[in-house]
Amino acid sequence: MNTFLQIHPEDNVLVALQDLRSGTDIGFNGSTIKLLQDVPAKHKFMIADAQSGDPITMYGVLVGKANTLIRKGELITIENVKHDANAFHEKDGNIQWEKPDVSKWQTRTFMGYHRKDGQVGTRNYWLVIPMVFCENRNVSVIKTAFEKGLGFAPAEVYNDQVQDLVALYKSGNLSAIKEYKAEAITATDKRNTVFSNIDGIKFLMHEGGCGGTRQDSDALCALLAGYIHHPNVAGATILSLGCQHAQVSILQAALKKLNPQFDKPLLVFEQQKSASEFTMLSDAIRETFLALVEADKSPRQPAPLSKLVIGLECGGSDGFSGISANPAVGHTSDLLVALGGTSILSEFPELCGVEQELINRCVDTNTSDKFIRIMRAYESQAESVGSGFYMNPSPGNIKDGLITDAIKSAGAAKKGGISPVTDVLDYTEYVKRPGLNLLCTPGNDVESTSAEVGSGANIVLFTTGLGTPTGNPIAPVVKLATNTKLAQRMPDIIDINTGTIISGEKSIETMGEEILEYVIKAASGEVQTKAELLRQDDFIPWKRGVSL
Structure with missing residues (x-):
């Protein structure tokens, strides 16, 4: 297994794929980088010295600026890096997209x-x-x-537990209550x-x-x-x-x-x-x-796969999200789009810094202009109440390597693959065109998932690096772990482990194909997602302007 990764050849930081100790020599591009401090897995360190004001680049885009001297081999943190992102403008050029080979799914159906x-x-x-x-x-x-x-x-295991505790209390056996362990059950339909x-x-x-x-x-x-x-x-x-x-x-x-x-x-x-x-x-x-x-x-x-509409969502993201689960889901999206299906990418605050790429991927200027208009209005509204997209990363995100909104966004956008953007939807607008749709929602997991389903997603792919139980009342939510440790620690909420991409066991393309196969089974009712088995029926309407 590799110990580090440069995501894009223009990046001036490397991602630690496992915990790296201070003093370790990292061989990179024919030179040696000596780590000046411990670098936890998922975090990033500098390839070369960066002076105050110098850009920090990941995924080939601007994700921050140094606010002090950051030395070669030094960890980047919220103390030495501040959020920054590239500005965006009108559509520039036409997208050239080479569709993936979908011949083996061309005649496949799901039962709907x-x-x-x-x-x-x-x-x-x-x-x-x-x-x-x-x-x-x-x-x-x-x-x-x-x-x-x-x-x-649902099964009444917790009711049974309370009844057991009541019986022990009535018998005066308080010591037994302290030692009481409920018998876990496996969630079943x-x-x-x-x-x-x-x-x-x-x-x-x-x-x-x-x-x-x-x-x-x-x-x-x-x-x-x-x-x-x-x-x-x-x-x-x-x-x-x-x-x-x-x-x-x-x-x-x-x-x-x-x-x-x-x-x-x-x-x-x-x-x-x-x-x-x-x-x-x-x-x-x-x-x-x-x-x-x-x-x-x-x-x-039976129904053709073109009738599938998948929501693309992430929550509890970590430093591996943008290099494992998100790009794998992005490849699944590209496969489905090539089959005539539809996907929905939401969470507009988490597209900050990659707007220009998405604008250039829009099929026409009407679509790109609508995206520009909604994005600018949303950020302006957030700033008018003393907030902004730069305030988006949560404490959990930061702890696990996502220290600026632009870093988080550059990885989050990978869920949308590389296919053309066929439509842009404002909040509550329903999908009308097959292909990749951009839907205006906040980054809040449940508000965004609720909106994707309200716009027509009949199944949702939800990536998580920290672990979140989010589900939906009417659409299956498939939970994908970005790392193997999470999949092993929380098997009751995780459906698919994409941590094998980090370990080098599987490619993004292979995992994306496996995800599509799981989607077909879930859509047909052959399997139920963990969120369904746990009856995780989360539903929160968005009060516009309040939530990022």
Whole structure:
């Protein structure tokens, strides 16, 4: 295994692939670099001296500037490097893309749920949605009733643990409580025994719908419309209080905008028009059950891989993200795009510094101009409230080698591969064109994943270097570890280990192909992701301007 890596020939830093001790001699380009301090794996050290103000380059782009003298062989840190990134401008030139060889997947299919509008789902869910946070408690009541009644409820291992502890407490055996160890269980799918073609009922509880700006409530309605329109959804039950900003009429208008012929079942119950809470909930349960009977009549059928829409997401990133999991996922994206499919790259604050590359990859100036306009507006809005993209890296990111937003961004953008950018979507806009789409979202894991699915992703590839359990209510989220240690330490949340790229066992291309094979299985329902097995149903709408 190599001990270091130069990602791009123009980089003036090297990445440590394993812990390197101070005093170690590193042979590089015919010369020797003596490390002046310990360099932990995932961190970077200088190839040559850098004076204050000199650029720091990684992935072939500007990722920071030295704010003091940094000597050859010295570790770069948040103390000696500050964020900096290249400016961007209008589209320059035309993209030349050589498609990868996809002949072995050309006739492959996955087993999906076909919808009347031509979309194909990887799951078949029914949604229960509150229009406003006031209805969350009522949604919880329906959730408990349906999950227990239909066999969707998770295993009650933690309830059993509490009962054991209560019994020990009542017996006066406090010492036994201190020594008590719950028996772990392996997460397994507890399929319902009533409806064979329904994967579950999902409940999109949230804290919005009223009390904020009208912009927030309108955006919430647009996001919810994207979920109802989504191919993984058979229909929805809507609970409305009645007086909130997020009116059912706004939701219905958003659905018509997505599909003028929208005809999925939409069951609406308004509490302020109901005789009682009991009456409303009882009616909602009865009507939803009847709708489930109809939804169960749609079995999986073969569909071309071009019907797949994959979200490209990262969270809990580390210094290996940009050289293992992200480029591997990028190759998967390129393969799918070459097959006529669609991918969605989001997290605009984590595209800082690579904007020009993406602009030049846009298929036309209308697309590139839209990207420029949204990026500049987003950063300006962030700066107006005393923030900025430069504040993006989290403490965990920094600890594991991502010390500036530009370093993080240059690696994060690798998830988008090298294919042309066919469209740029603002928040809540739905995919219309096959190929690589850029979607405006914050870098927040759950807000971004929620948005990708709301824009049509029927499966999500989520890379992580530190470990994050993020999932989604209606789309399978495939978790990819950037390093083998993480995959071994957190096997309960990791689906695929790409750390074999770091060890040299596999190439980026080989791993990208393996990821595509896993995607086909997951999309067909042959395997469930760890997030699905753990019922990690994360859903957070974005309040624009608040989150990076």
